[in-house]
Amino acid sequence: MSKQLVLHSLSKKYNKSEKFANKNINLTFFSGEISTITGHNGAGKTTMLNQVIGITKPSKGSITFNGKSFVTESKVAREYVSMMPQLHAPLNGVTMSQSIRSILRIRGLSEKEVKKETTKILKELAINDWKDTPGQKLSGGLRRLTSFAMTVAYPAPILLLDEPTNDVDPIRRQIIWKHLRKLAKSGHIIIVVTHNLLEVEKYADRYILMNNGKVLEDKRLQERSLESSRLNKLVVNFSSEEEALCVKLPKSLNHTYNSEEVAHEFDIEAEEMVAGIFWLMQMIEEKKVVNYSFSPKSLNETYGEMINGDDEE
Known part of the structure; x- marks a missing residue:
């Protein structure tokens, strides 16, 4: 027991x-x-x-x-x-x-x-x-x-x-x-x-x-693993800042722009995966993309986001 x-x-x-x-x-x-x-x-x-x-x-x-x-x-x-x-x-x-x-x-x-x-x-x-x-x-x-x-x-x-x-x-x-x-x-x-x-x-x-002094999140790691498999991170680097800012972005995907790396960073849910990959292939075909990375979102990244988003009392 x-x-x-x-x-x-x-x-x-x-x-x-x-x-x-x-x-x-x-x-x-x-x-x-x-x-x-x-x-x-x-x-x-x-x-x-x-x-x-x-x-x-x-x-x-x-x-x-x-x-x-x-x-x-x-x-x-x-x-x-x-x-x-x-x-x-x-x-x-x-x-x-x-x-x-x-x-x-x-x-x-x-x-x-x-x-x-x-x-x-x-x-x-x-x-x-x-x-x-x-x-x-x-x-x-x-x-x-x-x-x-x-x-x-x-x-x-x-x-x-x-x-x-x-x-x-x-x-x-x-x-x-x-x-x-x-x-x-x-x-x-x-x-x-x-x-x-x-x-x-x-x-x-x-x-x-x-x-x-507060609990922000309490997760089973099995749940975290499943969540990570559903939530992925796509980083796409462009040849120039002008190219990155002018490119047409997929509406369904949340993204942030990183000027230091000349890159758009996307958080992609599983159901949005096809749209994300289709858009990426189009950018590669148009020779606008220098390189890209696609990986599950880590606990470390999620931790940082939650801490930064928690306001002081």
Whole structure:
């Protein structure tokens, strides 16, 4: 049975003179899936994570999991939630292995279990070679991986991760996401804050776009993929600006003109595809087009459009 973390009308205002850090957040997170949260710095993402784990108390709203309130019972929140913060864990003076072992002891594991789980996570993340290296001698990426290992070695039902792949090399970024997928399949709720939209498209089940403390968009990535296949981008470059401005454009297609590239850019729905291609072939035949590109519209482009179109309060 799927477990749910429910955020209802969640809001935070630090004092009366400031605007809301986040406002009326209504989200439900499900076990078995990886949810990603994206948005500009200051969009309210980290504030929301801190509210879930009980570090920041909401000004109003509720956070519930399995019938328990994380707002009224902050100790309960820390029993059910593990969080990897954006900042590096303070590792000076302790080795990678010692850092992981200390967290497992805090969670109540026996010495035998601590040894077993530490060995397991070091191997799974391919970081065993640095297990005895003091924290101050680890690179930024290895510090990040240590923090990740401390979060997932004996995972809580709910895992919150703030920019988990920052500074991490490309190979181990894949290892991190594969490990998160494994945890999701075993029934954990995974919530990842990230600016890396390429990783979101490749690995996540769902993305949530935030700006100015509000949720602008909440999409399943399967839906996003279908939408991308219906919405395509056609960029047509012309031989001169005069040619581009004088050419007869198809009425049915929305477009913008890019003077730097001497190009018209079209967003084309699936049902308009034939008209777009027919028009393009005509332009090529008339030798007005220098080159063109035709591709599905990316999540990165959609993200930029939505953020730019969202007015400040």
